[in-house]
Amino acid sequence: MEEQKVFLPEKEIPRQWYNIQADLPNPLQPPLNPATGQPIGPEDLAKIFPMNLIEQEVSTERWINIPEEVLDKLLIYRPTPLHRARRLEEYLGTPARIYYKNESVSPAGSHKPNTAIAQAYYNKTFGIKRLCTETGAGQWGSALSLGCAMFGLECKVFMVRVSFNQKPYRRMMMNTWGAECVPSPSNETSFGRKMLEQDPECSGSLGIAISEAIEEAVTRDDARYSLGSVLNHVMLHQTIIGLEAQRQMEALGEYPDVVVGCVGGGSNFAGISFPFVRDKIYGKDCQVLAVEPTACPTLTRGPFSYDFGDTAATTPLLPMFTLGHDFMPKPIHAGGLRYHGMSPLVSQLLTDNLIEARAYGQLQSYEAGVIFSRTEGLICAPETNHAVAAVIEEARKAKEEGQQKTILFNLSGHGMLDLSGYDSYLNGELVDYVLPEEEIQRTVEVLKSYPKPKAGR
């Protein structure tokens, strides 16, 4: 019987996160104050984040110790298993060996708790009593609810109203973990009330929800805001995925030729890939592939520019690939990964040609997801399906070229609460959408007046 998956024993769980800022060929460019155009200092963020996380955000230490209290909670579901997708290989008739890291086994069903637990801990030790955040479809809101339950923090989640109404299970999950979840725009913030005055039927957006969460966080001294992707400390916390995967691959005597992750804000991709990118910086040969939807092609078609992290333009300016902070993904896109911007770290790696980016339509992604579910059993999150689509393409290429190849991808989450997308796909109700070139050009025009980061493609 051939081995199908590797469990890493608990005692071999990584004790440190890997901070790629220590190894970047070109250092990350700083966030800017939009009013002055000057780099912001830690104190500019002190009302939004606790100082211990701000320090982590700017640290260039290569290895950062995972606190025992964080490890203790991560061990609820970590180390996660590494699986060989042998049935998928057989179905494709490929000589490639396909491995996936299974982050769906967390209580929230995705990789998001890796940073939610860490953020809850750092806020707790800083004396914070309450965390506020936004959530779109609900993955991040439920992960933070779990993290806060683990450390006895209050948690308030502003959930985009259209998702709040369409996905009641996510709200119920947050409530079960003791969090409060309100539809955004809400009557509980002045920005929310303003939005509702303008349009009482307003269905909400991630940008509005972020603004409400930040507003609520900064009004209380013992409350802070928490973000589930994009920022450096979030990427840092996710590196435990790739560090575990490296040890598991090593146990199999394998090293990946290709590492694949889907990208929205960048956190699961960073998690699986940054430890391998480090090897690459030090001379190892490895292809690293970030996969996004054609409906939200930030890395493949967006300009590299300074831009706001939120639609309401209240955050510092971040150096990143972006489709413009007022970008609104089309409702016909059912595959997630809708964020207009991208982690500055992931963006920097792309400009430095250490990673590649590729975009797939949702039809090809869901097709890949259905193939995966019928061969490997697991029903992936729609986001994850983009990675699966790339893996299948790579495996077919290996077949055509008669080439032995080892592929590793991050199965970032399961799709138990996103089955309506599969249903629409199976019923032939989905269509592909490619962002028109005019929209890209419009963004490029708007961003001309913004500060430019030094390197670009």
Add this chain to the structure above:
Amino acid sequence: MEEQKVFLPEKEIPRQWYNIQADLPNPLQPPLNPATGQPIGPEDLAKIFPMNLIEQEVSTERWINIPEEVLDKLLIYRPTPLHRARRLEEYLGTPARIYYKNESVSPAGSHKPNTAIAQAYYNKTFGIKRLCTETGAGQWGSALSLGCAMFGLECKVFMVRVSFNQKPYRRMMMNTWGAECVPSPSNETSFGRKMLEQDPECSGSLGIAISEAIEEAVTRDDARYSLGSVLNHVMLHQTIIGLEAQRQMEALGEYPDVVVGCVGGGSNFAGISFPFVRDKIYGKDCQVLAVEPTACPTLTRGPFSYDFGDTAATTPLLPMFTLGHDFMPKPIHAGGLRYHGMSPLVSQLLTDNLIEARAYGQLQSYEAGVIFSRTEGLICAPETNHAVAAVIEEARKAKEEGQQKTILFNLSGHGMLDLSGYDSYLNGELVDYVLPEEEIQRTVEVLKSYPKPKAGR
């Protein structure tokens, strides 16, 4: 850092199922033909089940080899982890050590695929092309859809109409795995049409769905029916849970004083407990606890009698604890475990005092589930919460008595698709329901005319 969970390496997965029929102090009494009152023979079931499974149903071999092809699919998610619930222990302040076997990591989110995969395999090797089954809330229907996808069988699921309408995600899950799922009563069987003629608004019942599935199965030579609980071969396939748990407990130097599982038809309870019941038969001291809802108190209050397995009275008579085959659980009961009867094997063990039964109300069960989710992270299936309630009670008793004690329970599934029950509980909309004594007495009266199995309480 104290160990929190044990992964069993793949190569140590059990290669045989344990058949408790080999060790029963009193042999199981045979199913009877309702027309003749005589024991049925294998050929009486040949149109419903494939002969290889019928042979397994009546086998008294102690150890039955798990076919390599079945093991290969089980390895997608097995061995499942054994966790120590240390945070729950701390919350309760108990000296007891609490362990749980985590069956929620299967692609369908419960223990059900353990038998679905095996049944699909045996049907496949017998030349069957299509399996038909019924499902209530959808756990079993989705597990069989997965099993059939793994072996390339067609799968048709008759889903109780009220659940079909209320739980669309379950139907979508089955479709994703390639199965067909129709609301029952349907227009696709004569029994379904008859029901719809009588009441076009009929919301369905498990009994009607079983009848439709059997009718559809027997009309085609290459189709068979599949059942997800109650029968001996189903219990057999689930024993892999307890066999793995034994090895994992042994690795920790532990042996349980108490083994706990919730019971509906009996399969997850049998799975975790039968290997320990065997030890008990051979002299080991161990309390084995089956936990059911007060709204459907089959083991705690039902008579031990021959009764039909389905509401439409089309199956052979089975010797079991039963609330009567026309029993209808109250709609206010949101906790699952609604089956009127009980696995004959589990029933026999209770009459032989090898196991104990206990019933809990749904308020106590959901309270236990919420405590568990906020300490251990995982949101359990409502069914599983009954086991958690018993575990908490045992752990509190250990505290009062200042007694060291090792408790093991089966976390049979997660509650990601059953969150509306949690929501009702958290909103104070649930009430407890205890089946009135008159209903029990009415059942006892009705069953007086049925054949009596030899032993009773």
